[in-house]
Amino acid sequence: MTDRIITIIPIGEIDSSILDFISWSIEETFRITTARLPNHNLSSEIPPPLYGNRYNSTSILQHLSEKISVNALRLLAITELDLYSPIFSTLYGEAQLNGKCALVSLHRLRQEYYNLPPDQTIFLSRFHKVVIHEIAHTFGLIHCIDKNCIMYPSSNVIDIDEKSPLFCPSCNPKLLSNI
Amino acid sequence: MKHDINILIVDDELIVRKSMSNWLKEDGYLVKTCEDGYAALEQIKSNIDLAIVDIKMPGMDGIELLKESKKIDPDLPVIIMTAYASIDTAVQAMKEGAFDYIVKPFNPENVSQVIERALKFKMLEKENLLLRKELEKKYGFDEIIGKSKKMEEIFQLINTVSESDATIMIRGKSGTGKELIARAIHANSKRRYGPLIAISCGSLPETLLESELFGYEKGAFTGAHYSRKGRLEMADGGTLFLDEIGEISKKTQVDLLRVLQEMVIYRLGSTKPIKIDARIISATNLNLEEAIKDGRFREDLYYRLNVVTINIPPLNERREDIPLLANYFFQKFTVANTKEIVGIAGEAMKALIDYDWPGNVRELENAIERAVVVSKKKEIILDDLPETITIKAVKTESEPRSLNEFEKNRILQVLNENDWNISKSAKILKIDRGTLYNKLKKYRIER
Ligand SMILES: [Zn+2]
Ligand SMILES: [Zn+2]
Numbered sequence: 001m002t003d004r005i006i007t008i009i010p011i012g013e014i015d016s017s018i019l020d021f022i023s024w025s026i027e028e029t030f031r032i033t034t035a036r037l038p039n040h041n042l043s044s045e046i047p048p049p050l051y052g053n054r055y056n057s058t059s060i061l062q063h064l065s066e067k068i069s070v071n072a073l074r075l076l077a078i079t080e081l082d083l084y085s086p087i088f089s090t091l092y093g094e095a096q097l098n099g100k101c102a103l104v105s106l107h108r109l110r111q112e113y114y115n116l117p118p119d120q121t122i123f124l125s126r127f128h129k130v131v132i133h134e135i136a137h138t139f140g141l142i143h144c145i146d147k148n149c150i151m152y153p154s155s156n157v158i159d160i161d162e163k164s165p166l167f168c169p170s171c172n173p174k175l176l177s178n179i
Numbered sequence: 180m181k182h183d184i185n186i187l188i189v190d191d192e193l194i195v196r197k198s199m200s201n202w203l204k205e206d207g208y209l210v211k212t213c214e215d216g217y218a219a220l221e222q223i224k225s226n227i228d229l230a231i232v233d234i235k236m237p238g239m240d241g242i243e244l245l246k247e248s249k250k251i252d253p254d255l256p257v258i259i260m261t262a263y264a265s266i267d268t269a270v271q272a273m274k275e276g277a278f279d280y281i282v283k284p285f286n287p288e289n290v291s292q293v294i295e296r297a298l299k300f301k302m303l304e305k306e307n308l309l310l311r312k313e314l315e316k317k318y319g320f321d322e323i324i325g326k327s328k329k330m331e332e333i334f335q336l337i338n339t340v341s342e343s344d345a346t347i348m349i350r351g352k353s354g355t356g357k358e359l360i361a362r363a364i365h366a367n368s369k370r371r372y373g374p375l376i377a378i379s380c381g382s383l384p385e386t387l388l389e390s391e392l393f394g395y396e397k398g399a400f401t402g403a404h405y406s407r408k409g410r411l412e413m414a415d416g417g418t419l420f421l422d423e424i425g426e427i428s429k430k431t432q433v434d435l436l437r438v439l440q441e442m443v444i445y446r447l448g449s450t451k452p453i454k455i456d457a458r459i460i461s462a463t464n465l466n467l468e469e470a471i472k473d474g475r476f477r478e479d480l481y482y483r484l485n486v487v488t489i490n491i492p493p494l495n496e497r498r499e500d501i502p503l504l505a506n507y508f509f510q511k512f513t514v515a516n517t518k519e520i521v522g523i524a525g526e527a528m529k530a531l532i533d534y535d536w537p538g539n540v541r542e543l544e545n546a547i548e549r550a551v552v553v554s555k556k557k558e559i560i561l562d563d564l565p566e567t568i569t570i571k572a573v574k575t576e577s578e579p580r581s582l583n584e585f586e587k588n589r590i591l592q593v594l595n596e597n598d599w600n601i602s603k604s605a606k607i608l609k610i611d612r613g614t615l616y617n618k619l620k621k622y623r624i625e626r
Contacts, residue, residue, distance in 0.1 A: 058198040086198040089284035097204045142207040153206070155288045166405050169413065 006030070006135070007072035009037040009064070011079035018106070018127070022078070025128045026135065030179055032073065040068075040077075050084060057083040057094045057103055065101045074138050075101045076131065082107040092130045092154070095137035102134040108157065126160050136167070139178045144171050184298060185226055188212045189219040189244065190233040190260065195283075199231070206291070216244035223251050228301050229294065234261045234268055234280075242272050249276060256297040323359050324507050327497040333360070333489060340487050341367035346439070348424075348484050349462040351491030353596055354541030357462040358422060360489060365418040370458055373417030376410045380431075381423030388431055390447055393438075399448025411444050414457035424484065425465035425476060436480045459484065494536040494543060501532045504540060508547040509559070516551055523550075524558040534568045538595030567591050587622040590615070599626055 006026055008019060023034040045067070046059045064077055083091050083105045092109065095102035109126040111119045133150050144151035149168035154160040167175055186208050188199050193214070200210040211227070213219040216239030223230065230248065234241035245257050256278040261269040269280040278297045281290055325331070340347055341364050349357045358377065365375040380388060390400075394409030411419060427435070438444050439459065443452045461484045470476035494501065505523055513520055523531070527550075536542055550563040561569050567588065590608065597603045605615040618624075 056194075058194055058201075062194075062197075084284060085202075086192070086195045087202065087283060087285050087290075088287055091287075094198075094201070095205075097201055137205055142205055153287070155286075164406075169408055 002073055003071050005033050005035050005072045006074045006076060007035045007037060007070045009068065009075060009077045010039050011042055011060070011077050012081065013039060014078055014080065014106075018124075019078070021124055022127065022131055025131065026076075029132050030135065030139075032179065035072065037068075037070070054082045054084040054090065055079075057085045057091060057105075061094055061096060061101050061103050064103070065096065065099065073100075074135060076135060077101065077103045078106065078131075079103070080106050092160070093134040095134040097137050097142070098140045099138055102131075102138050104130050104134055109160075114157070122161070125165065126157060129154075129160050129163065129165050132165070136171075136175060139175060141171060141174055141178070144168060146170070183209070184228050185209045185211060186294075187219060187222050187227045187230040189214075189216065189230065189236070189241075191215060191236045192233075195233070195260075202287075203294075215239060216241075216247070219244055220247055220251065223248050223255060227252070227255060229256050229258070229297050231258045231260060231281075231294075234259050234265055234272060242268065242275055245272060245275050245277055254301070256300055258293060258297060323356060323363055324504050325497060325500040326503060327500045329492045329497050330500060333491065336487075336489055337363050337367065340364060340489075342369070344458050346458070346484055346486040347460045347489060348487070349460065349489045349491065351462075351464060352493045352539055353464050353598060354539035355491040355493060356540050357464075357491060358420065360491065361418070361420040361460045361462065364460060365420075365458075368418065368458065370417050374414055375418045375420065376414040376457075377420040377422060378410050379422045381426035385428045385431060388427065389434065392431070393434070393444050393447055395447035396449040399446070403448065406446070409444065409446065411438060411455055411457060412446075412453060415455050416457070418458045418460060421459065421461040423463060424461040425463040425467055425470060429475075429477070432477045432480050436477065436483060439480075439483045494539045498532055501543070502528060504543055505531050505547055508544050509551065512548045512551040518551060518554070520551065520554055520557060520559060522558050524560045527559050527561050527564060530561055530564060530568050535592075537592040542595055583622075586618070587624065590618060590622070591624060594624075594626075 008023060008026075010019060019036060023036070026032070026034050042055075042060060042063065046063055047056050049055050060077065060079075060083075064075060068075060083094070083103070085091055085094060090108065091105075093102065093104035104127070106127065107113065109130065110123050111117060129150055133154075136151060141151055143153045146152060146168040147162065148164045148166075149171055150163060150166055151168070151171050152159070152163050154163065166172075186203055188196055188203075188210060189212075190196050190199070191214055196212040196214070200212050203210045211222055213222055215236060219230070219232070232241045232244055236244075239247070241259055245259070248255055248257060257276075259269055259272040259277045259280040260283055261272075261280055262283050266282070269277075269282075272280060278300070279293050281293055323330075323334075325333075337360065347361075347364065349360050351357050361377070362375065365371060378388075378391060383391060390403075390407075390409065392409050392411055394407050394412055395403050397403055397406045438455075442456065443454055445452060467476050467481055467485075471478050471481060494504075505528065509520075509523055531543070531546075538545070546565055546568060547559075549565065550559045554560075554563045556563075570584065570588065590604075593604045593607050597607070601612055601615060605612045608615065610618075
């Protein structure tokens, strides 16, 4: 039995106000309740970091989907770790298309990372967009050509900042019929 | 469209196959994966548009696979994946005819570009194929069927106007297939890869129609919880089909005229101009010239919309097309129903040809669909057709119609002409809805 819940699992220490924010964001967007697991430590279970402390995102996702059993519809992992994938040198998040798990890194979403003064609003807006985008992938949505749509693929934070936090008129009905 | 593009990934590492295929699927491609060159060659024999191949694999390596693949499908673009260490071999791969090479780990933007270029190369062939198919259909645009002189003139006109961006107005009675004509024009125009956005102006109240057409910004009115594109904006790069244009209010007429003059829109609640590039096709079953005289329709808008007119004749003015159409629909519905009926009997066909078809092609389509469903014989016979059609057939041989019969036929005719809209029909018949319902019951009239 799976419950209609999206379970959030923090990987390492994550500020609880950030987790509260994203729970609310997810519930507002998908109309699905969220739950939270205690912090999870991965270090011993996944390949060691590469490229100066970046972790393999696909391995983490695989580990999560095989080792963590929860009765949830979806599992969202959030981490401060910097990520890479077997094919990409950096990424903000990764999801299993039509699958159960999604992973999002906060590492490159803050203004401070780019040597700019901190801005919580900008940070949370990026965080919202990346999380909703990745979870939508698990519900089968693919990338959209509409630059304003949240499903537009972003390869840097400027792309993320430019798109809207919403689904366009062609993605929205697909989402509604898939959830 | 990406959803019919097949990409093959060949890599001995499971995690690379997984990660790569997930990423390409997120972009909307269909993905197949193989762990070695031998399996890959089997796949290449089927329908593959692009192969992305790791250069270092045990057994058959990437370069060998590339050479072998050229023997099976010389046009298949192959992209080689390599690590920094093996760039020399990547260069060798290019000499062997690889389309390009990408270095792991990738920069996503970069890889997307390489893939798109490779596919464009492949796509040119597919496009040629499409063009050929369209030429074959030249004298039968999908469901628009006819060999009468009037229809051949229309096909000619569609061909001519499709190529230009001229604004077109399609005139014709209800059920003559105005939307099909609009679709044919779009499908044959250079905008065919853009969207075709249709909106039925008659079915929406003024305020809703305006927000549908122009879109709105968050907070433009109560209930506008987020911004939304309008149909005009959505049709950018394509065609906008405005059906029942004669029904729009005077205010919307003014707004629409301004858009057509400037090709710029403002979403409701916004002062930001948005440029649009859309071809406008409109349609109506009303007499707009009369509406202009009565002051219900703006003359300037009429001239904007009516650069080219396509008049679709009612079915009873091209009776020679009825057998062709009837047989076409017959085939369409027997396939859908998997019934073993072989054709339409002579007397039934004669009734079809003689009938007046106030509901035009749509009424004919409905009649044939119903006949296929109720038919119990090898052929469709007179009894399988709706009574309205057969009454007329009998009439030609028997006594003049009674007053009741006349009334029944008149009601049916009005209903058909107005898409079975009861209120509208009652108004035209100058009776109230209740009376109309009673008469439907009395004459056992059903849709
Ligand atoms: Zn994505
Ligand atoms: Zn979208």
